[in-house]
Amino acid sequence: MPTADDFRVRQEPFYQPQDKEIELYEAAYAARLPVMLKGPTGCGKSRCVEHMAWKLGKPLITVACNEDMTAADLVGRFLLDAGGTRWQDGPLTLAARLGAICYLDEIVEARQDTLVVIHPLTDHRRTLPLDKKGELVAAHPDFQLVISYNPGYQSLVKDLKQSTKQRFAAFQFDYPNSALETAIVCSETGIAADLAGRLVELAQAGRRLKGHGLDEGISTRLIVYAARLIGQGSAPAEACRMAMVRPITDDPDIIDSLDHAIGAIFG
Amino acid sequence: MAVPGIRQVADARQRLMANPEAQAAWATLDCGFASVADVFDDCYAAAKQALTDDELPAFIETTRRLGKLGRGAEPPLAFLEGWPRVVATIPQNEALPLLLETIDELQKSPNGPALTPLLQTLGGVAERLRSALALEHYLRLARDLAARTSGSIHGRQVTQASPALPEFLRVAPQLLALVPLAGVRRWLEDGIRLSGDHPERLREYFALRSPESRALLQQQRAGTLFADVERRLALSQQSLWQDDSRLIPYSTAFVDQVQQPYLAADGMRLPDVLEKRAGVSGSDRYRAMLAHLSGHRRWSTPLVADNWSPLQRLSVEAFEDARIDALIVHRYPGLRRILLALHPIPAAGACDPARENTLRHRLTRLSRACIDRDYRDPAPLIDEFAGRFAALQAGGNASTRAMAELALAYATRSRLPSDQFAQVHFAETEVDYRDDNRHLWTFIETGDEEESFTPPPRAAEPEASGLPPRHYPEWDAASQSYRPDWVAVYEALHPAGRAADIDALLARHAVLARRLKRLLDLVKPQARVRERYRENGSELDLDVAIDALVDWQSGRLPEARIEISQRTAGRDISVLLLLDLSQSLNATLPGSGQRVLDTAREAVALLAWAIDQLGDACAIAGFHSNTRHEVRYHHLKGFSEAWDDTVKARLAAVEAGWSTRMGAALRHGGRLLAARRSEKRLLLVLTDGEPADIDVSDPDYLLADTRQAVSELAASGIDCFCLSLDPKADAYVAQIFGRRWRVLDRIEQLPEQLPLIYLNLTR
Ligand SMILES: Nc1ncnc2c1ncn2[C@@H]1O[C@H](COP(=O)(O)OP(=O)(O)OP(=O)(O)O)[C@@H](O)[C@H]1O
Numbered sequence A: 001m002p003t004a005d006d007f008r009v010r011q012e013p014f015y016q017p018q019d020k021e022i023e024l025y026e027a028a029y030a031a032r033l034p035v036m037l038k039g040p041t042g043c044g045k046s047r048c049v050e051h052m053a054w055k056l057g058k059p060l061i062t063v064a065c066n067e068d069m070t071a072a073d074l075v076g077r078f079l080l081d082a083g084g085t086r087w088q089d090g091p092l093t094l095a096a097r098l099g100a101i102c103y104l105d106e107i108v109e110a111r112q113d114t115l116v117v118i119h120p121l122t123d124h125r126r127t128l129p130l131d132k133k134g135e136l137v138a139a140h141p142d143f144q145l146v147i148s149y150n151p152g153y154q155s156l157v158k159d160l161k162q163s164t165k166q167r168f169a170a171f172q173f174d175y176p177n178s179a180l181e182t183a184i185v186c187s188e189t190g191i192a193a194d195l196a197g198r199l200v201e202l203a204q205a206g207r208r209l210k211g212h213g214l215d216e217g218i219s220t221r222l223i224v225y226a227a228r229l230i231g232q233g234s235a236p237a238e239a240c241r242m243a244m245v246r247p248i249t250d251d252p253d254i255i256d257s258l259d260h261a262i263g264a265i266f267g
Numbered sequence B: 001m002a003v004p005g006i007r008q009v010a011d012a013r014q015r016l017m018a019n020p021e022a023q024a025a026w027a028t029l030d031c032g033f034a035s036v037a038d039v040f041d042d043c044y045a046a047a048k049q050a051l052t053d054d055e056l057p058a059f060i061e062t063t064r065r066l067g068k069l070g071r072g073a074e075p076p077l078a079f080l081e082g083w084p085r086v087v088a089t090i091p092q093n094e095a096l097p098l099l100l101e102t103i104d105e106l107q108k109s110p111n112g113p114a115l116t117p118l119l120q121t122l123g124g125v126a127e128r129l130r131s132a133l134a135l136e137h138y139l140r141l142a143r144d145l146a147a148r149t150s151g152s153i154h155g156r157q158v159t160q161a162s163p164a165l166p167e168f169l170r171v172a173p174q175l176l177a178l179v180p181l182a183g184v185r186r187w188l189e190d191g192i193r194l195s196g197d198h199p200e201r202l203r204e205y206f207a208l209r210s211p212e213s214r215a216l217l218q219q220q221r222a223g224t225l226f227a228d229v230e231r232r233l234a235l236s237q238q239s240l241w242q243d244d245s246r247l248i249p250y251s252t253a254f255v256d257q258v259q260q261p262y263l264a265a266d267g268m269r270l271p272d273v274l275e276k277r278a279g280v281s282g283s284d285r286y287r288a289m290l291a292h293l294s295g296h297r298r299w300s301t302p303l304v305a306d307n308w309s310p311l312q313r314l315s316v317e318a319f320e321d322a323r324i325d326a327l328i329v330h331r332y333p334g335l336r337r338i339l340l341a342l343h344p345i346p347a348a349g350a351c352d353p354a355r356e357n358t359l360r361h362r363l364t365r366l367s368r369a370c371i372d373r374d375y376r377d378p379a380p381l382i383d384e385f386a387g388r389f390a391a392l393q394a395g396g397n398a399s400t401r402a403m404a405e406l407a408l409a410y411a412t413r414s415r416l417p418s419d420q421f422a423q424v425h426f427a428e429t430e431v432d433y434r435d436d437n438r439h440l441w442t443f444i445e446t447g448d449e450e451e452s453f454t455p456p457p458r459a460a461e462p463e464a465s466g467l468p469p470r471h472y473p474e475w476d477a478a479s480q481s482y483r484p485d486w487v488a489v490y491e492a493l494h495p496a497g498r499a500a501d502i503d504a505l506l507a508r509h510a511v512l513a514r515r516l517k518r519l520l521d522l523v524k525p526q527a528r529v530r531e532r533y534r535e536n537g538s539e540l541d542l543d544v545a546i547d548a549l550v551d552w553q554s555g556r557l558p559e560a561r562i563e564i565s566q567r568t569a570g571r572d573i574s575v576l577l578l579l580d581l582s583q584s585l586n587a588t589l590p591g592s593g594q595r596v597l598d599t600a601r602e603a604v605a606l607l608a609w610a611i612d613q614l615g616d617a618c619a620i621a622g623f624h625s626n627t628r629h630e631v632r633y634h635h636l637k638g639f640s641e642a643w644d645d646t647v648k649a650r651l652a653a654v655e656a657g658w659s660t661r662m663g664a665a666l667r668h669g670g671r672l673l674a675a676r677r678s679e680k681r682l683l684l685v686l687t688d689g690e691p692a693d694i695d696v697s698d699p700d701y702l703l704a705d706t707r708q709a710v711s712e713l714a715a716s717g718i719d720c721f722c723l724s725l726d727p728k729a730d731a732y733v734a735q736i737f738g739r740r741w742r743v744l745d746r747i748e749q750l751p752e753q754l755p756l757i758y759l760n761l762t763r
C-alpha cells in the first residue's frame, strides 16, 4: 500500500507567481475548495500545482486525463491474482484516503460521463462511493481536488459540463508579461537575460498570429525548450526554428513570417 | 415573345424591364440590340451593387455611347458586364476618363474592333492592377502597341488594324497574373522587335501561342511579385509591428526613377515587384520597406510644413529617417544587416560641389553615418552631426521635433552656393526602402478633407409572399435594455437555381474532396462510443468480467453481459451554418475574378457534403437586412432535409445584397437550433464584416447587440463560432464571439478551410 510519503514533493519546484495566485490558492486550500486552473497550454498551470503541493507540504497525485479513461481508472478496480481477486485503489481514491492533492491534468480530454465520479468529492459530501466494492470512502481532511482546463481548445465538443464546472473555484492563467516570462526562462535554464528576453519577444510575435491561422500561441514551455537547446550549444536562430516555430504550425506562410521574425530578432 | 409565323420586328427599345428605375435607365440607353436587352436587367442590378447613385448616370451614358459606335452589340454588352468589376477596385471617377480617352483613340483608328476585347477583359485586368495609375499605364501600353503594329500603306496613313492588339487584350489578365506591368512592357517590346511587321507572327506572339513568347514571359518573372508574398508580409506586419494596415501594390511599369513606397489613407503602398538587390531578397526588401513605414507610423509625429524651406525639409527627412532606422534596429537588431546592405555608401569624393548640387549626396552620407557605427565620414561637419545624432539617441531625447531642430542647425551650417544648382548629383543617394515621407508634413493652407463614402440607400422591395415576420428584441447597450419587438425577420424558402451548378463546383474541387474524405475517415472512428454490458460485444470488458468473477466466487449471481462493443454513430451534433449574404460578398477577389460569394458558395457546398458524410444534422441558412423592418432569413437546408438536388438548387441560386444585421439572424437561427435535442448544438457564422445596417449609424450598437445575442444563445446551450473573412476583424470579432472565432486571411482558401474548421470544432 503506497503511503503519503511516496507522493511528497521533496524539492521546491521553481514557480514564478504572476499575480496573487499563491495567496489565493492557499486560501482555497484552507477552505478545501476544489480548484480549476484555466489557461493556454504550457503557461505554468501544472508547475503551479506542484509548487503549491510543496509549499503546503501535501502529497501530490497527478493524473493525465485521456479519452479512453474510464471511471475505474480513477476510482479503482478489482484485479486478479493468485488467491482470487484483490481491490486496487485508483489514484483518486488513493488521494482521498491519503489526504493528497489530486491533480487531474487536461481534464477536458476525459469523457464527460467518466467525470461525474468526481462530483461527490467536490461538494459538501467529500466522499467517494466505490460501488463495486460497496465502500464509501470519506475523504481525508487534507484531500483537495485540482483540475486543469484549457478553454482555448478549438473544439466545442470537448468542453466541461456546467454541472462539473460549477464545483470549482477557478484561476485564470495566461502567458506572463515579458519581464516575468524572461525571468522564468532564465531561472529554468540559466541562459542570459538578454537572450531569454529575445526568445520571449519571438514568442510574443507568434502569439499575435493567433486566430490568423494559429490556434494556440507559442507557449512558455516552448520558450524553455528553445533555451535548453541553446544551453546545449545550438545557435539561437536554429533552436527557435526547431522548438518554437516548427512544432506549432505547418502553414508555410506563417512559418516564413516567423522565420523572418527570428531573423529580425536574432540577426 | 416571338409569335410563330410573324417575323419579329419589335424594337428592343420597347422591352419591359424589372422595375421603373431600370426601365428609365434602359430608355436613356436608347439601344436597339436585343442581346443587350436580354441581359440589361441583371447587369443593371449588378451595377447598382457596385456603383453609387452618382456614378450610375455616367455608367449608363458610356454604355449608350458604346452602343452608338456602329460596332454592334458587343462593346456595350462587354462594358455593361465588366465595368462593375473595374469599379470594385478602382474608383469610377479615376478609371472612366482613362477608358474614354482610349475608346476615342481606338475608335478613330482602324483598331476600333479591338474595343470589344479591351472591354471584355478590363474587369480582370483592373483586379490585377488595383490602382488608377496602373490602369493608365496599361492603357498606354495597349495604345502604344496599337500604334507600333498597325500597318500603313505608302507610309502615309494608318489603314490596317494591328494584328497584335486584340490578341494582347484577350490574354492581358493572364499576363498580369504572371508578371508585373513592367515585365509585360518588356515582353511587349521583345514581341514587337522579334515579329517585325509580320502579321501572323505578331498574332502568334501576342496570343501567347508561340514558344518564344512564353519563354520570354517567363524571363520577366524575375523578382518577387507582391501578389505572391502578400499574405506573408501581412503576417509579418501583424506579428512584428502589430499593424494590420492594408497593403496595396503600385505599378512600376513606366517609372524610370524608383518610386518610393508611401503611406496612404487606405493602406501602405508598395511596388508590385522587387528584385533581389545587394544580397537582400525581394521579400526581405518588402519587409524592410514595411519596417520603415511601420516605424514612422509608430514613432513619427507630423510637422507643419509651411514654415520650412524645401532644403530644410530634405534635411529634416534625412535625420528623421535615420532616427526611425535606428529605432528599428534597436527593436529588431537582425534587421540591421538588411538595412545597411540596402543603404548606399556614397563615396565622399564622387562629386564636385563646385560644379554640381551635392546636397542629396551629403545628406545620404550623413544618414549613413547616423545609422552605421562603422562608417566615419571624412567631412568634419557630417561627423559632428552624426555624433550629435547619436548623443540624442543615447539620451533618449530623439523625437521628431528634436530631429527637426538638429536638421535646422545642420542645414544652416552645411549650406553651399551649389545647393541652388539645377544639376543634382543623384548617383548613390537613393535609400530605396524608405518611403516618401508624405505623412511627415501637414499643410495648413490646403484642407484636404476626405470625402466620406456612404453606400447608396437601396429601395426596399417589400414582398408580399412568404410567412409573416417574426419579431425579435434588440439590445441597446447605451440604456442596457432590450428594445422589444424591434426587428422583423422574414423567413422564406430560398428560390431554386440549378443543382447541377453545385455538382460542377464540387467536381472542380474533386482533389480537395478526396483529401477531405481521408480526414473524415479519420474522424469517424474517433467518435466511437463504448457500449458496455453486451452479451455479444467485440471484446471482453475486463472490469465487468472481474466483477462477475468476484460475484461468482462469493456465491452471488454473476453478470452475464461482460462484453463491450463500440458504436461509431457517436456524434450527436446539430449544426446550423449561417451565411452572411450582405452586399459586400459581391466584391471580387483579386486575380481570379471570382466573387467572394462564389467562393463562399463553393465552401458551403463542400462543407455540406462533408457534414453529410459524417452524418451530423445540419441546416443552412443565409441572411441579410435592409433596416430593422426587413431582415431576410433564407432557408437553404433544413435539419431534416437531405443534401440532395433540392437543397443544392437553392444554394446555387443564392445572391448577395443589403446589410448585416447579425443579432436578429442569430436569434432566429438560434430559435430553430434550440429545438434540436442534440448533445452539441453549434451555430457557425460565415461573414465578411462586422454587423451593420443602414438605419444604424453607431457602429457599436449592432456590435453590442450581436454580442448579446451570442450570450443569449450560450445561455440556452448553443455554441456560436464565427469564421470571418474580414482582415480587420481582430478589432471587433473577439468582442462578439469571445474566443470562438477565426479570421481567414486568404479567402481563396475558404473551400478548404471551412470543412477543416468544422472538423476541428467537432473533433
Ligand atoms: N510561472 C512559472 N514559473 C516557473 N516556470 C514556469 C512558469 N510558467 C511556465 N513555466 C515553464 O513552462 C513549462 C510548462 O509549464 P506547465 O507544464 O506548468 O504548463 P501547463 O500550463 O500545465 O501546460 P499544459 O496545459 O500543456 O499542461 C514549465 O515546465 C516551466 O518550465
Ligand SMILES: [Mg+2]
Binding pocket: A042, A045, A046, A047, A105, A148
Ligand atoms: Mg500541464
